[in-house]
Amino acid sequence: MTVHPDVLELISRLKAADEAFVLATVVRTVSVTAAKAGAKAVIRPDGTIVAGWIGGGCARGATLRAAHEALADGKSRLVSIQPEDLLAELGVKPDEDREGIKFAKNMCPSQGTMDIFIEPILPRPALLILGSSPVAEALVEEARPLGYHVTLAAPLAEFPTTPEADVLIDGFEIGPLTATRRFLVVSTQGKGDEAALRAALSIDAEYHGFVGSRRKMAALRQKLAAEGFDAAMLDRVKAPAGLDIGAITPEEIAMSILAEITARRRLGQRGESSLKNVAAASSHA
Structure with a gap:
């Protein structure tokens, strides 16, 4: 998937200005999901998605929570948004962390799976x-x-x-x-x-x-x-x-x-x- 030039331009500008933000990247999708692998979004500390797109409300809540946590501790993380029955098969609960993956429940009718990599970009000390x-x-x-x-x-x-x-x-x-x-x-x-x-x-x-x-x-x-x-x-x-x-x-x-x-x-x-x-x-x- 080609990244929209507005996303790349904004990333460059925010880095040059030493502003904090999160780059969210869809790395895997299974079944029907609104966004596809390679989709990216730039998220500001206040939770505003200022460029790009990673899907609708099914992914937004879990992504924004993970973005907030990543900006707080400076660590990247992987969020896996899955339907409840798949989480049960894996033996994990929503909001559980396991082996570096944060699991979240997809409550949308599509019942698809999305894995999103959350990368905090912090100002230089x-x-x-x-x-x-x-x-x-x-x-x-x-x-x-x-x-x-x-x-x-x-x-x-x-x-x-x-x-x-x-x-x-x-x-x-x-x-x-x-x-x-x-x-x-x-x-x-x-x-x-x-x-x-x-x-x-x-x-x-x-x-x-x-x-x-x-x-x-x-x-x-x-x-x-x-x-x-x-x-x-x-x-x-x-x-x-x-x-x-x-x-x-x-x-x-x-x-x-x-x-x-x-x-x-x-x-x-x-x-x-x-x-x-x-x-x-x-x-x-």
């Missing part, structure tokens, strides 16, 4: 880097191939060449941010530490890292706490940033930081043991 240090530059270079949307905020005149970040901000004043998972690193290393840290503390992020010694961070913490900054907020800043791998060069330090951030990003996707591994590797902080 955002990495905000404050500073013009060699580590900041290494973070920009290493983060983009890992799938991060990189914003670099620093006095741009301090760079010998223009860094290849997705967004460049001259200074530390970061404006409105998109709604996505966000990780932040202050890597000023002596050039505007306090100003960058002040800006960083005003930004909501899953991770705040400071490239610098514990002693330097302790001094900054004491000063900012005395000015009224929330102690719990200051305690969330990881200093020194990164896993303790004995890193020395800027590239190695950047790698250790991205490893720590990636562990946070993937937390829960590979089981509870991943949490223990992250905690053990970060125990030097």
Whole structure:
């Protein structure tokens, strides 16, 4: 089945804009069904099907429920919509999950079967880097191939060449941010530490890292706490940033930081043991 160009065009536009959506694809049909294998639909987070078609009301409810779940946990899933007698033959109940398949009951007169693959397309996680240090530059270079949307905020005149970040901000004043998972690193290393840290503390992020010694961070913490900054907020800043791998060069330090951030990003996707591994590797902080 040929995909309508409007669907492909919309997918491209939504990806470029870093907007979340679900791509639903009919992968199998049995007996009489309205949609055929290969049919696709683009579903927004509010449940609106904005392009394409995957059939009528028989498939819509189960598909939209699965799309909502997929956007919540970031995982793809297969939905099998079957008549009640076939579900009984398989020994499964509607809404039951078995071996990676979510089963749903087809209540339409057609009594056909449809298998629909639900794929969440999520915005790239955002990495905000404050500073013009060699580590900041290494973070920009290493983060983009890992799938991060990189914003670099620093006095741009301090760079010998223009860094290849997705967004460049001259200074530390970061404006409105998109709604996505966000990780932040202050890597000023002596050039505007306090100003960058002040800006960083005003930004909501899953991770705040400071490239610098514990002693330097302790001094900054004491000063900012005395000015009224929330102690719990200051305690969330990881200093020194990164896993303790004995890193020395800027590239190695950047790698250790991205490893720590990636562990946070993937937390829960590979089981509870991943949490223990992250905690053990970060125990030097």
